[in-house]
Amino acid sequence: MITIKIPATSANLGPGFDSLGVALQLYATFHVELSDRFRISGCPPQYANEDNLFAKAYRFRMSQLGLKPDLFSLTIDSEIPLARGLGSSAVFIVAGTVAAHVLHDIDFTLPEIVDAAAQFEGHADNVAPAVYGGLCATMIVEGEVLVQRYPIHPSIHFYVIIPDFELLTHLTRVALPEKYAFSEVVRSIARVPFLLKGLENGDQRQIDASIADDIHQPYRYPLIHQSEDVLAILKRFGITSTYISGAGPTIGILVNRPLDEHAIQAQLNTLRHHFILKRLRVDEDGLEVIRETV
Numbered sequence: 001m002i003t004i005k006i007p008a009t010s011a012n013l014g015p016g017f018d019s020l021g022v023a024l025q026l027y028a029t030f031h032v033e034l035s036d037r038f039r040i041s042g043c044p045p046q047y048a049n050e051d052n053l054f055a056k057a058y059r060f061r062m063s064q065l066g067l068k069p070d071l072f073s074l075t076i077d078s079e080i081p082l083a084r085g086l087g088s089s090a091v092f093i094v095a096g097t098v099a100a101h102v103l104h105d106i107d108f109t110l111p112e113i114v115d116a117a118a119q120f121e122g123h124a125d126n127v128a129p130a131v132y133g134g135l136c137a138t139m140i141v142e143g144e145v146l147v148q149r150y151p152i153h154p155s156i157h158f159y160v161i162i163p164d165f166e167l168l169t170h171l172t173r174v175a176l177p178e179k180y181a182f183s184e185v186v187r188s189i190a191r192v193p194f195l196l197k198g199l200e201n202g203d204q205r206q207i208d209a210s211i212a213d214d215i216h217q218p219y220r221y222p223l224i225h226q227s228e229d230v231l232a233i234l235k236r237f238g239i240t241s242t243y244i245s246g247a248g249p250t251i252g253i254l255v256n257r258p259l260d261e262h263a264i265q266a267q268l269n270t271l272r273h274h275f276i277l278k279r280l281r282v283d284e285d286g287l288e289v290i291r292e293t294v
Contacts, residue, residue: 001031001032001033001292002031002032002033002099002102002103002289002290002291002292003029003030003031003032003289003290003292004029004030004032004095004098004099004102004287004288004289004290005027005028005029005030005287005288005289005290006027006028006029006030006091006094006095006130006131006286006287006288007023007024007025007026007027007091007129007130007133007283007285007286008023008024008025008026008027008028008079008080008086008087008088008091008280009021009022009023009024009086009087009090009091009125009126009129009130009246010022010024010085010086010087010158010160010245010246010250010252011085011087011125011126011129011245011246012125012213012216012243012244012245012246013195013211013243013252013254014191014195014210014211014212014213014217014243015188015189015191015192015195015210015211015212015213015215016125016137016192016195017188017213017215017216018123018125019125019137019139019192020125020135020136020138020192021087021125021126021128021129021130021135021136021138022129022134022135022136022152022158022282023129023130023132023133023134023136023282023283023284023286024086024158024160024280024281024282024283025280025281025282025283026079026080026086026280027078027079027080028076028077028078028079028080028088028091028092028095029076029077029078030054030074030075030076030077030095030099031074031075031076031077032073032074032075032099032103033072033073033103034071034072034073034103035071035072035073036071037071037073038050038055038071038072038073039072039073039074040052040054040055040074040075040076041074041075041076042074042075042076042077042078043076043078044082052074052092053089053092053093053096054074054076054092054093054095054096054099055074055096056096056120057092057093057094057095057096057097057100057117057120058072058096058097058099058100060096060097060116060119060120061096061097061100061101061116061120062100064116065100065106067100067104069100070103070104072099072103078091081162082166083166083167083168083169084162084163084166084167084245084248084249084250085167085244085245085247085248085249085250086160086162086245086246086250087126087129087130087246089121089126089169090117090121090126090127090130091130093117093120093121093127094113094117094127094130094131094287097113097116097117097120098113098287098289101113102289102291110131110132110286110287111144111145111147113131113287114127114128114131114132114145114147115143115144115145117131118138118140118145119143123138123140124138124140124145124147125138126246127145128145128147129286130286130287131286131287132147132149132286132287133282133283133284133285133286133287134149134150134152134282134284134286135149135150135151135152135196135199135282136148136149136150137150137196150196150199150200151199151200152199152200152282153199153200153201153202153256154202155202155256155257156199156202156254156255156256157253157254157255157256157257157258157259157279158252158253158254158279158280158281158282159252159253159255159259159277159278159279159280160245160250160251160252160253160277160278160280161230161250161251161252161253161268161275161276161277161278162250162275162276162278163224163225163226163249163250163273163274163275163276164273164274164275165225165249165273166249167223167224167247167248167249168247169246169247171223172216172219172220172223172247172248173247175219175220175222175223176215176216177219180214180215184214184215185214185215187214188213188214188215191210191211191212191213192210194206194209194210195207195210195211198210199254203256204241204255204256204257207241207254207255207256208240208241211241211242211243211254213243216244217243217244220244220247220248221244221248223248223249224244224248224249224251225249225273226271226272226273226275227249227251229271230251230268230275231251233264233267233268234253234264236267237259237260237263237264239253239255239259241253241254241255258279259277259279261277261279264277265277
């Protein structure tokens, strides 16, 4: 039996569209072994089949390795909600990619896993932190994923507000325009280094000034039910350093102080949809593989 443990991720962080992501201490654990029949448990019935992203990523990597895929038995134990913008798809893809190696005793490096998983998913902003942990910037050059990790000041607190509804990534992609004004692109590019420095130094003023975005958030917030109400509640508590986590609908908060979670949650509870405020610490370790011996 092999156990693969992978952290949730929060991507984009405002202006870092499709390039920034951070690993958070919310985990999915996959227990997998070769078997005489295909079986998946621990997930909704509609995902317990060959179209499960773990299974598809496993077959994709096996094809890359020039090998024939085998049947396996998989048990999933995940704390990460599906289709909420916390990297659930990337987690399954990374796990399936790793399984192609560990089930067949094939050595791997972390860059190999990131490259293969990013080829399957199409981008690496969630994949890299899921594998390496911490705060990562990514760039794909000629099929190779370049990864740069950045430090986060110990005073920085990551909070997420997770709603009771899903938002599929492909729907949020369709909402984005095909063209942007030159000034919008320049503003977004300029914010990224200031955001990274603010996170490194724990500078709330710098984070507040640089976390805005013109590329994706203006088009995605309208797809998140009651997002205006959530942001208005946070603003009453003096919180403006918010961003859409991944493609949403989870909303992230970056602050250099602890929040009054009970008071904020009480206000969120007055809304029609159910929103849960959570503080999540940064995971610095990323992917973990445990070989269990009988």
